[in-house]
Amino acid sequence: MTTAADLLHDEKSAAIIGDVVWRYHVYNQYGEIRNALKALTRRIPGHPLEVYKEAFEQDLRLLIVTIEVVHEAPKQPNPKNKFADASDVDIDYVMGKLRAAFPDETDEYLSGHVGMVIYWFYLR
Numbered sequence: 001m002t003t004a005a006d007l008l009h010d011e012k013s014a015a016i017i018g019d020v021v022w023r024y025h026v027y028n029q030y031g032e033i034r035n036a037l038k039a040l041t042r043r044i045p046g047h048p049l050e051v052y053k054e055a056f057e058q059d060l061r062l063l064i065v066t067i068e069v070v071h072e073a074p075k076q077p078n079p080k081n082k083f084a085d086a087s088d089v090d091i092d093y094v095m096g097k098l099r100a101a102f103p104d105e106t107d108e109y110l111s112g113h114v115g116m117v118i119y120w121f122y123l124r
Contacts, residue, residue: 004054016043021059066113069097086118
């Protein structure tokens with residue numbers, strides 16, 4: 001049987017879960033978690049509801065922690081740049097905090113939300 005970890009480490013499924021989590025948490029599109037889970041069952045069919053729920057909750061925790069860590073991360077804007085840049089954020093700091101918070105996860109999975117979080121919560 002497929003586990004939540006299997007879904008989160010499959011590139012296509014992880015992208016879909018990440019999209020649903022963003023729509024739920026950042027864009028407020030689903031209202032209730034059950035509606036977000038319904039979206040997952042439609043977009044990644046064939047798994048038990050508990051697997052979707054566990055994968056959704058894990059990725060939501062990762063997104064929330066990523067937002068918090070990007071906010072607290074040291075920023076070193078380049079004085080030559082007129083505008084903020086993604087490279088202002090100390091990525092090593094962010095990844096170190098994410099590794100500590102999710103020690104059993106791969107860097108590939110942990111970095112999944114970092115770029116969008118930097119864009120949405122720092123550059124915008």
